[in-house]
Amino acid sequence: MRILHYSDPHFDLSLRTIPLRKWFGKRAIGALNLLGGRGRYFDDADEKIEALTRFKKRHNVDLVICTGDYTALGLRAELENAAELIAPLAQPPERYITLPGNHDVYCFDVLLGDHFREYFGRYMHSDWPQYAVDDGWPIVRLFDEANLAVIAINSAKPNPLPWRSDGHIPPEQLEALEKILEDHRLRDRWIFVATHYAARLADGRPDTPRHGLRNADDFLKVCRRIGKGAILNGHIHRCYVTPLAPEGLRIDQYCAGSVSMEGRECFWLFDLEDDRMEVHRGVYSDGEYRLIDCAASVG
Secondary structure (H helix, E strand, O other), rough: EEEEOOOOEEOOHHHHHOOOOHHHHHHHHHHHHHHHHHHHOOOOOHHHHHHHHHHHHOOOOOOOEEOOEEEEOOOHHHHHHHHHHOOOOOOOOEEEEEEOHHHHHOOOOHHHOOOHHHHHHHOOOOOHHHOOOEOOOOOEEEHHHHHHEEEEOOOOOOOOOOOOEOOOHHHHHHHHHHHHHHHHHOOOOOOEEEOOOOOOOOOOOOOOOOEEEOOOHHHHHHOOOOEEEEEEEEOOOOEEEEEEEHHOOOOOEEEOOOOOOHHHHHEEEEEEOOOOOEEEEEEOOOOOOEEEEEEEOOO
8 A cells, every 4th residue: 555645735825815804813923924935935835736646646646644734824715725726636535634734723713613624524534433532533544455544633723822833632632542542453553643743853852832742742652552653744844754762662753844845845655565664755856746765664
């Protein structure tokens, strides 16, 4: 089975499309950051997602996982636009798994209207809904042809204060994750746990309290039960892999960076075959994505 993990496309719309009533608080600060130059790094996100779709077809990808941050400001119009842009990549829908990033729930109005689920809910169903405790989370997807289970955890939340962009996994989700990992039906399976925030940086350190996953230690402690697989995340716009053996885990963490940020475009590609996993990094050049080095071979 071939699995593509990408993150943080950050599709944005012209700031002229933002209703005046939305120009307040955190969103106003975000809009000023875009005007100040941040937005230009994602100007070609539309074209790059088309190139990623071509890569998927060319390399016979079986499953796509996106770890969030489809938007810049979490506007409903942005979410609608993003859902349209990724639709060709997300075919068939049962072979696409996603979760929100902090930019997708930038302000509380997105949660009140449940806008992310409105546009991406078709990719968020669970094969084990009995374990869902927090608005449908965690999501569990099973792929028997590769003896694989994918567990999606929602760590994104609004951060009204402009200097904060941290995440948190609700305790109910962590308790549910622990019960899932104890389920005998997962024995001997590959297990991928996907969430938006990075539990560790590239050098193995925790991220800062204002930017990272606040209960990362608790999350990693639960994941010690995983025998083989990976932790997948986005949020930090650089591709890297962090060995988690120092934390007592038998798996590594893979940050997919941003698939569309100019000069840093990247993703991960996993090949699973029996008890062997190969991991390759994807990069962007001359309008197309290609594979470069092999990051890991486990088996």
